[in-house]
Amino acid sequence: MCRTGRRSCGLQGGRTIRENAPTAAKNSGFRPDIQGLRALAVSLVVVYHLWPERLTGGYVGVDVFFVISGFLITSHLIRKPPRTGREMAEFYGRRIRRLLPASFAVLAATAVATRLVAAPTQWEGIAKEIIASALYIQNWVLAGSSVDYLAEDNDPTPTQHFWSLAVEEQFYLVWPLLIMAVFWIAARRRLKAGVLVRYAIAAVIIVSLVFSVLATAAEPGTAYFITPTRMWELAIGGLIGTVAPLAATRLNAWANTVLAWIGILAIVMAGVNYTDATPFPGSAALLPVLGTALVILTGTNSSLSPAGIFRWSPVQWLGGISYSVYLWHWPLIVLVPYVSGGELGWLDKSAILGVTLVLAALSKSFIEDKFRFTKSAQGLIPTFRFAAAGMILMTVLGAAQLAEVSYRSHQAEQRLLAVETSGDPCLGAAAIAKGFDVCEPDPTAELVPEPELAKDDRSDAYADGCWSNAPFTERPICTYGSGEKKVALVGNSHAGHWLPTLQKLAERNDWTISTFLVSRCNPTDAPLELDTQEKTDNCLAYGDWVMEQTKGDKFDLVITSERQSVPVQGETWATTEAPAVAGYKSYLSKWAESDTNVVVIKDPLFPGGSIPDCLAENPGNPRACAGTPEDWYWMDPLEDAAKELSSPNIETVNMDKYFCEDGVCHAAIGSVVTFFDGSHITATYAKTLAPYLDQSLQKALRN
DSSP states (O other): OOOOOOOOOOEETTEEHHHHSOGGGGOOSOOHHHHHHHHHHHHHHHHHHHOTTTSTTGGGHHHHHHHHHHHHHHHHHHHSOOOSHHHHHHHHHHHHHHHHHHHHHHHHHHHHHHHHHSOHHHHHHHHHHHHHHHTTOHHHHHHHHHTOGGGGGSOOOTTTTHHHHHHHHHHHHHHHHHHHHHHHHHHHHTOOHHHHHHHHHHHHHHHHHHHHHHHHHHOHHHHTTOGGGTHHHHHHHHHHTTSOOGGGTTSOHHHHHHHHHHHHHHHHHHHHHOOTTSOOSGGGGHHHHHHHHHHHHHOOOOTTSHHHHHTSHHHHHHHHTHHHHHHHHHHHHHHHHHHHTSSOOHHHHHHHHHHHHHHHHHHIIIIIHHHHHOGGGOSHHHHHHHHHHHHHHHHHHHHHHHHHHHHHHHHHHHHHHHHHTTTOTTSTHHHHHHOTTTSOOOTTSOOBSOHHHHTTOOOHHHHTTOEEOTTOOOOOOEEEOOOSEEEEEEESHHHHTTHHHHHHHHHHHTEEEEEEEESSOOOSSSOBOOSSHHHHHHHHHHHHHHHHHHSTTSOSEEEEEOOOOSOBTTOOTTTOHHHHHHHHHHHHHHHHHTTOOEEEEOOOOOOSSOHHHHHHHSTTOGGGGOBOHHHHOOOOHHHHHHHHHOOTTEEEEOOGGGTEETTEEOSEETTEEOBSSSSOBOHHHHHHTHHHHHHHHHHHHHO
């Protein structure tokens, strides 16, 4: 998303660089077809974000932008490669003036709007991402969170789209150095710079593409965001920038036109047929990337080619403001629901589209162009001073928000501690156990933990690193307590949220708790539809290891609970329940056959949407976040398998009555928030459940 311009040729090694440069370096000037591609790219992205069910692969618009950026920046560099530190600084100065003013403006507006309209539970995450976006490392931040299972329930942030800008900025940082090095080597060794540049770019393409395919197969979530998997897309644009357009050759004009339309068709096919389930980028990105490269390579201006449409004034206008459209549309999509109070309807989406175009047009005229073309902003010192000041300001804004969140969290922790030690007979689960006629709910009472704190109110298993995370090769075991009775806690995160309950019981009953916890994977004999075969195989292996560690008389009791968070391999959600039950029956039978005492805790009914976020958006009205058993229902094939197996060694416990009563499932009970996201019990509420789980576990231990 950058634009080229004319540059004079310099001298190096007694010869003009133009004489030694690739042929395409002689071709400069405005390309209406590229402006049209920009319009197409941003349209794909915006429509995908507003109507994802109608354009399931619209995210490939970002890949179109990558190719365009690689082409333009490489064409620019090979016309006059930077030879000195000052020329390199001038190059970076132009990029700063082109990209940073508008991005800083959007980040500043987003920071203010977030504080005004977003739920307090969102402030911390958005503040961190504003800082990451201002420093252009957002893609790496998102890559880290993409492998965090709990992060899947988080609402999107209004700065997530800055990941692609971070990729481009990182490309801009290293690409000129590569081009400069190639020209320097060519001059020293008297080689043809054009040939050497193409070899260097081809090497980058091959290495990055291979890495992209392998990384996408191994960890698709991370691969989507990181720079090495995307470098080849920009580099392909760069390779096109080293050759003359086909329109400048003797290629038949009709053939050129057909090739251009084939390129457009490839982009559209990807946008229409790809989905969020498509492994991406990897080899799938070849379709939109090569399609874009083909359109640029043809360089045709025929009225029968895509250029005939791209030259239309509305298309050119949209292409001209495409960068600002990309910047503004996503914060509006994320933040408007906080104002409208619900999901976006057609009226909301139409308004967002209109406001985006207005803001983008204003941003283009009064921010982008002002900084790019005003003489007072052209100097290197003002340019770099602006970049530093902008990054510092955005960091300070984000840090100030984090400081407020930290202060509020500290106050909430103090209130939570006071409540937990108050001896309130109606705290948490006690309220629903005794009945709301005895423990009458007070909607005006302060919730504990406060919604902002509730999102982090998790079991000690998280802080203590007790999880086997993807690709499930680690085998951590954590131990709590030092009692005579030995209890194993087995399962995924929906077993882990019972740890605070068991810790309370361990103190009371002289137990030792050992955890065998895995994130997302389920210990079962049914292979799961994880995003790579390696993870599926490793998940099965983890389950086999847990069985060997826990069966027989190694523990006095094994407690297990699961959430079926992914389907069984080869199945859909509609068909997965039966094979999931079969997998658990097979697995439970191994415990039963080895005389292991097992308690299966039914996974409590859960809402699916973030409870802390809902409570923060509806202060003083927790009932607004309540649901019904029908709304909160989800399959529990582990419990079904235990009941079907009907083994004397396997007990089942159902705790649903401590979450729902009289057809209502509660977001807060006894002033305690029940879930820290959309499905995991808060540690505080889990502790209050201890007296009501104790009897069932004691019975199982006596067996």
